[in-house]
Amino acid sequence: MRRAFEYGGILASVVLIVAGTAAVVMGFTGRDRVRDDLAREKIVGTPDSSIPGQLVDTGKEAEAFSAVMRRHALEATDGRTYSEMGRFIDANGEETDDEEKAAKDPETGQPAENAARNIWVTETALSTALNVAYFAERVSEFAIVMGFALLLTGIGFLVLTLSVLRRGPGAPNAP
Numbered sequence: 001m002r003r004a005f006e007y008g009g010i011l012a013s014v015v016l017i018v019a020g021t022a023a024v025v026m027g028f029t030g031r032d033r034v035r036d037d038l039a040r041e042k043i044v045g046t047p048d049s050s051i052p053g054q055l056v057d058t059g060k061e062a063e064a065f066s067a068v069m070r071r072h073a074l075e076a077t078d079g080r081t082y083s084e085m086g087r088f089i090d091a092n093g094e095e096t097d098d099e100e101k102a103a104k105d106p107e108t109g110q111p112a113e114n115a116a117r118n119i120w121v122t123e124t125a126l127s128t129a130l131n132v133a134y135f136a137e138r139v140s141e142f143a144i145v146m147g148f149a150l151l152l153t154g155i156g157f158l159v160l161t162l163s164v165l166r167r168g169p170g171a172p173n174a175p
Contacts (some may be wrong), residue, residue, distance in 0.1 A: 009161035016154025023147030030140035034133050038062055046072075059137025062130040069130075073123040082120035089114050 038057045045051030045061070049068040056065050077085065086095025088102030088111045095114055096102055102111035 006161065006165055009164075010158065013154045013158035013161055016150050016157060018154075020147045020149070020151030020154055023143050023150060025147075027140045027143030027145075027147055030143065031137055034059055034137045034140065038133055056130075059134040062137075063134040066127040066130040066134070069123050069127050073119050076119050077116045080116075082117055082124070085117040085120075086114055087117065088112055 035057050038059075038061075039055060041056070043056040043062075043065060045054045045056060045065060046068055047053070048071075050064045051061050054061065056062055074081075087097050088095070088099065090096045090101050091103045095117075099111045104110065105112045
């Protein structure tokens, strides 16, 4: 029975070391992927952002640029969000949700969409992508930290197991 515990301790240590190493590698790989994907988009911080003229290539910078985009969208829509605006524009340029009262688009004959409201559709899509990049980078960093924790736990467990094995079955418990 003692042998089973000894081998079990070694096996558990190896599993923790392998899992920790895998988590660290996957974390760094995921973080690098997020950064590469962001850099590929060639987004540069606007002069009024916290990252002016800087390439957005980290999750934190993506989060910062997303906040600037929201501020710009609010400025363009007089402080109103998507849900606070009418879906269409009538003949007088006023917003309405009534398709019958909406002006007709001369090219399509369909009700004229509220262009200001469409700003929010674009802003939401783009800022969501940037916020997902921020989240993905944070998850990658968590995987790295947890990987190192597993790795160190496995090493510590292995040292403990091997020290118990060296004592042998009849060895005293004193160090």
